[in-house]
Each structure stands twice: as structure tokens, then as C-alpha cells.
Amino acid sequence: MNAQPPAAAATDISTTPEWDAVGDAVAELADTSLRELFAADGGRAGKFTIHACDLHVDFSKNLITESIATKLFALAKRADVAGKRDEMFAGRHINTTEDRAVLHTALRLPRGEELSVDGQDVAADVHAVLAQMRTFAERVRSGEWKGHTGRDIDTVVGIGIGGSDLGPVMVDKALRAYQTAGIRARYVSNVDPADLTAVLAEIDPASTLVVIASKTFTTQETLTNAHAMRRHFVAELGDESAVAKHFVAVSTAADKVAEFGIDTNHMFEFWDWVGGRYSVDSAIGLTCMLTAGPEAFDEFLAGFHAMDTHFATAPTRENLPIIMGLLGVWYSDFLGAQSTAVIPYSEDLSRFPAYLQQLTMESLGKSVRLDGADVAYPTGQVWWGEPGTNGQHAFFQLLHQGTQLVPVDFIGFANPAEDVQTSDGSGSMHDLLMSNFFAQSRVLAFGKTEDEILAEDVPADLAPHKVMPGNRPSTTVLAPRLTPGVLGQLIALYEHIVFVQAAIWGINAFDQWGVELGKKQAGQLLPYLTSDAAPTKGAAAFDGSTDALLAAYRSARGRS
Numbered sequence: 001m002n003a004q005p006p007a008a009a010a011t012d013i014s015t016t017p018e019w020d021a022v023g024d025a026v027a028e029l030a031d032t033s034l035r036e037l038f039a040a041d042g043g044r045a046g047k048f049t050i051h052a053c054d055l056h057v058d059f060s061k062n063l064i065t066e067s068i069a070t071k072l073f074a075l076a077k078r079a080d081v082a083g084k085r086d087e088m089f090a091g092r093h094i095n096t097t098e099d100r101a102v103l104h105t106a107l108r109l110p111r112g113e114e115l116s117v118d119g120q121d122v123a124a125d126v127h128a129v130l131a132q133m134r135t136f137a138e139r140v141r142s143g144e145w146k147g148h149t150g151r152d153i154d155t156v157v158g159i160g161i162g163g164s165d166l167g168p169v170m171v172d173k174a175l176r177a178y179q180t181a182g183i184r185a186r187y188v189s190n191v192d193p194a195d196l197t198a199v200l201a202e203i204d205p206a207s208t209l210v211v212i213a214s215k216t217f218t219t220q221e222t223l224t225n226a227h228a229m230r231r232h233f234v235a236e237l238g239d240e241s242a243v244a245k246h247f248v249a250v251s252t253a254a255d256k257v258a259e260f261g262i263d264t265n266h267m268f269e270f271w272d273w274v275g276g277r278y279s280v281d282s283a284i285g286l287t288c289m290l291t292a293g294p295e296a297f298d299e300f301l302a303g304f305h306a307m308d309t310h311f312a313t314a315p316t317r318e319n320l321p322i323i324m325g326l327l328g329v330w331y332s333d334f335l336g337a338q339s340t341a342v343i344p345y346s347e348d349l350s351r352f353p354a355y356l357q358q359l360t361m362e363s364l365g366k367s368v369r370l371d372g373a374d375v376a377y378p379t380g381q382v383w384w385g386e387p388g389t390n391g392q393h394a395f396f397q398l399l400h401q402g403t404q405l406v407p408v409d410f411i412g413f414a415n416p417a418e419d420v421q422t423s424d425g426s427g428s429m430h431d432l433l434m435s436n437f438f439a440q441s442r443v444l445a446f447g448k449t450e451d452e453i454l455a456e457d458v459p460a461d462l463a464p465h466k467v468m469p470g471n472r473p474s475t476t477v478l479a480p481r482l483t484p485g486v487l488g489q490l491i492a493l494y495e496h497i498v499f500v501q502a503a504i505w506g507i508n509a510f511d512q513w514g515v516e517l518g519k520k521q522a523g524q525l526l527p528y529l530t531s532d533a534a535p536t537k538g539a540a541a542f543d544g545s546t547d548a549l550l551a552a553y554r555s556a557r558g559r560s
């Protein structure tokens with residue numbers, strides 16, 4: 001009884017009094033600034049700080065007041081964020097365009113918990129696959145699992161793309177400090193042969209295990225790379241039978257895995273209720289379990305679950321994903337922001353912004369509501385970022401003095417995986433990193449006025465160039481250390497921020513119809529790139545621009 005009928009015509013959230021009230025609240029910012037708000041209220045930081053799981057989150061440097069926050073919470077209530085959240089956790093088919101439940105939260109339920117969806121105990125299924133992954137990972141890590149020629153496995157290659165790549169790549173880098181078994185991971189995702197070639201040059205097939213990860217097992221890039229990799233292994237190891245020892249698969253499509261020639265005993269299953277961009281904590285994370293170990297993976301899942309529990313149970317005003325989701329709606333729909341920057345002050349988290357790009361933009365890049373009507377307000381910002389301090393030396397100039405409003409999420413850790421002392425005796429490199437972390441949000445918020453600059457004897461004509469406008473919003477997320485558990489909490493936090501925003505905008509965060517047409521047209525264009533003879537005039541008439549580009553390509557490739 002989990003299925004629900006397709007959405008009936010829904011209320012346009014922008015026609016509600018709660019939306020209007022938030023719109024009116026913009027005026028509250030007209031005669032004030034973050035400088036003034038802090039000066040007027042010594043308790044502001046405390047009022048706008050939340051502790052959720054292991055995260056200390058200070059959102060006091062956002063362009064809000066208590067009264068604005070109250071109106072945003074009322075908007076969340078009007079959109080029934082809590083009710084929609086409960087439907088997701090219960091396994092209702094909230095992905096209505098694909099008639100699917102959305103249950104990534106079931107992937108991290110503790111052992112022993114039950115969740116019946118469409119008559120199936122999905123929690124039991126999840127733990128059966130986790131047990132299979134653990135046994136396999138332990139065999140590989142202990143050296144019990146040997147390659148075709150009897151060698152131990154020291155390299156894992158993940159082949160996948162999108163949600164079957166970005167998560168594992170990001171997590172694998174983030175958990176560098178936990179990879180103590182001597183197994184390294186490499187990843188191939190792009191259909192650009194450069195990606196495959198570079199990885200092939202680095203690996204020895206005799207000691208390499210390939211994990212082909214694809215939810216559908218039909219994705220062109222992944223299948224093309226997997227077949228090429230397989231040819232390479234058979235040629236290098238001299239025997240078709242090597243495939244069984246060197247290739248495993250992660251997928252929802254057992255028949256297609258078998259067709260590829262992988263024994264389905266070496267397939268790790270997940271389910272259609274796990275969206276690709278929500279799947280790093282499913283069997284898609286197998287490469288991470290292989291490199292960091294089953295215990296770290298368990299901690300990782302526990303971190304997700306802790307944030308799920310917070311999201312499911314914390315009152316709205318103390319609910320971190322609801323607060324951060326609402327801030328995004330505030331900036332995007334009421335203050336005109338078109339992008340959000342996420343800046344981890346952690347080299348190990350350097351792929352987190354790229355991971356978030358798929359999570360946020362594939363989920364929220366929608367212009368029709370669940371009921372098919374056009375949205376009447378902006379949805380889905382551009383999410384981007386690079387680690388600090390590197391970003392400071394590249395694009396922070398625009399954040400500090402540019403004309404766009406770009407809210408920033410700063411993510412930092414109190415303790416490093418390892419530290420190095422600076423040569424000048426001033427202290428640790430980690431402290432140096434974190435001094436920048438704290439400085440940047442302070443400068444964004446409070447800036448430096450012309451008077452303050454002139455007081456430093458700066459020539460009057462130079463002063464305007466040096467003015468730091470300030471009043472630029474940011475949220476600071478500080479965690480004790482980048483552990484597997486904290487990483488799980490961070491990922492789940494952003495998953496739920498996306499959920500909250502989709503709930504308010506009334507859009508489906510779980511489909512991605514917009515990526516289909518390009519794939520289809522690439523298939524139609526391919527013969528016109530590859531055929532030896534020039535395609536008959538007329539037959540290749542796609543459009544003036546594409547026809548001309550194809551002709552230029554063919555000529556450069558030496559084709560008639």
C-alpha cells in the first residue's frame with residue numbers, strides 16, 4: 001500500500017500568503033547589514049548556531065533576522081516539508097514520473113530495523129548485500145582472493161559515470177587516511193579514450209580488480225570502457241577465464257550483467273528506489289569498502305543514519321537540512337542569487353563540490369512542478385566550488401568584490417588527518433589552513449569600509465578599489481575531523497537540503513529527463529562521424545550549424 005496516485009494539480013507555492021510574507025521580509029534588509037546586525041545583538045552567533053550530529057554549524061553570517069527566519073519556517077510549513085519528508089522515509093512513490101519510492105535512507109538503516117515497502121523488507125535486502133560486500137572485501141583485502149595468475153589484488157579500478165562514479169571518487173579521496181590495507185583505487189568514467197588510456201598505463205592487470213558500476217548497465221560510456229578494459233585484461237592475462245577473477249559488477253540489472261559475462265555471484269545488487277546520485281552508500285560504494293575497509297564503511301553508513309534521524313526528528317527550527325534548504329530558497333527566489341559555492345578547507349574533500357554538482361543540479365534543475373505545470377519562480381542554483389585555500393587565489397576576488405550575490409558554505413575540520421609544522425616555528429600547517437577558513441567568512445560578512453581604508457593612509461584615488469563591501473552571506477560547517485562518519489553526515493545533510501528545496505518548489509528531485517535527448521541524438525549523429533563516405537546530402541541535414549561542424553570534423557579526420 002505504498003504506491004500513491006499521480007500528483008493532482010498542486011498549489012503554486014508562490015501564490016500563498018507565506019510566500020508573500022517572505023517576499024515582504026526582503027525590505028527588512030534594506031537599512032541594515034551583517035555588521036549592524038552583529039553590533040545590535042551580541043548573542044546573534046549563538047542564536048544562529050546549530051549542533052547536529054558531529055557538525056557545529058554557524059549560519060549567523062547569513063542575511064537573515066529572527067523575523068525572516070520565522071517567515072521562512074512558515075513557508076516550509078505551508079509547503080508541508082515535514083509531511084513530504086515522512087512520505088519519503090516511509091517509502092511512498094514520491095518519484096511520480098518514474099512511479100518509484102525514494103529510499104536512499106533505507107540504505108543506512110541499522111541492522112535489525114525493518115522497513116516494508118511494496119510488501120518487501122528492504123532493510124533486510126540492504127543488509128544481505130552489505131554482508132556480501134563485506135565478505136568479498138575481506139577476501140580481497142586479506143589476499144585470500146587472488147588474481148588469475150595467483151597475485152594478490154593491490155589496485156581496484158572503478159568504471160562508472162555520474163552517480164556511479166562521482167560518489168566513489170569523492171569518498172575514496174576523502175577517506176585517504178583510512179586506506180591502510182595497501183589497496184589503491186583508480187577510476188575511469190569518461191568515454192574520452194584519454195581517461196581509459198591513462199589508467200591502463202598505471203595498472204598491472206594481474207593484480208587489479210575491476211568494479212563495473214552502473215545502475216542500468218546500459219550506459220554507453222561505462223559499457224564502452226568496460227568492454228575495452230575487458231579486452232585489455234584478456235590480452236594481457238592471455239585467457240578469457242581471467243575475467244571471472246578480475247571483473248565484478250554493481251548494478252540493479254542482473255540480466256545485463258550476465259550478458260556482459262560476469263557471474264551474477266560476483267554482482268552486488270541495489271534497487272530502483274536508489275537514485276544514481278543518491279547511491280554512494282549502496283553497493284556503488286564497493287570500491288571505497290575495498291580501499292578503506294568494511295569497518296570504515298559501517299561508520300560511513302552510521303553517519304548518514306545519524307543525519308537522517310536528525311532530519312526526521314528535529315523540530316523545524318533546529319533542523320539543519322530544513323534551515324540550510326530554506327536559506328537556499330531565500331537567496332535564490334527572494335534575493336536573486338544564481339549560484340552557491342561550497343568551499344571545503346580540506347584537500348581530502350576536493351571532489352566534494354563536483355559530487356554536489358550532480359546531487360544538487362540533476363535533482364533541482366527542473367522547470368515544471370510535480371503536477372506538470374510550469375514553475376513561476378527560480379529553482380535550482382548553480383553549485384560550484386574548489387577547496388580552500390586554493391580557491392582564495394583564484395575566484396575569491398569575485399566573491400569579495402564582484403557584483404553577484406554568491407552565498408558560500410565553508411566546510412572545515414578541527415583536527416587534520418596528519419599535520420606538519422611550519423619551518424618558521426609559527427605552528428602547524430593545519431592551523432594555518434584554518435586561520436584562512438575563519439578569515440574568509442569574516443571578511444565576506446564584515447568587509448572593510450572606505451573610511452577604515454583611508455585611515456590607513458591609502459591614497460584617496462586608490463581607496464574605492466580597496467573597499468571590501470562585506471554583507472556577503474556564508475554558512476560555516478565545522479566538524480571535529482573528516483572521519484567516515486562525519487563524511488556520511490555531510491553527504492546526507494546535502495541530500496536532505498536538496499529534498500527540502502524540492503519540497504518547497506514542488507518539483508521532482510528524483511528524475512532526470514533532461515539528460516536523455518542529448519544521449520539519443522549522439523546515437524543518431526555517430527554514423528555521420530564514422531562513415532567512410534560522406535553522408536548523402538539531405539540525409540545528414542540536422543541543422544545548419546551541426547551539418548557544418550560535422551563537415552569540419554570529417555575533413556579534420558581525413559574523411560571524404
Ligand SMILES: O=P(O)(O)OC[C@H]1O[C@H](O)[C@H](O)[C@@H](O)[C@@H]1O
Pocket residue numbers: 161162163164213214215216217218219222276277362512515
Ligand atoms: O549508473 P548508470 O545507470 O550507469 O547511470 C549513470 C548516470 O547516467 C545518467 O545519464 C544519469 O544522468 C545519472 O543520474 C546517472 O547517475
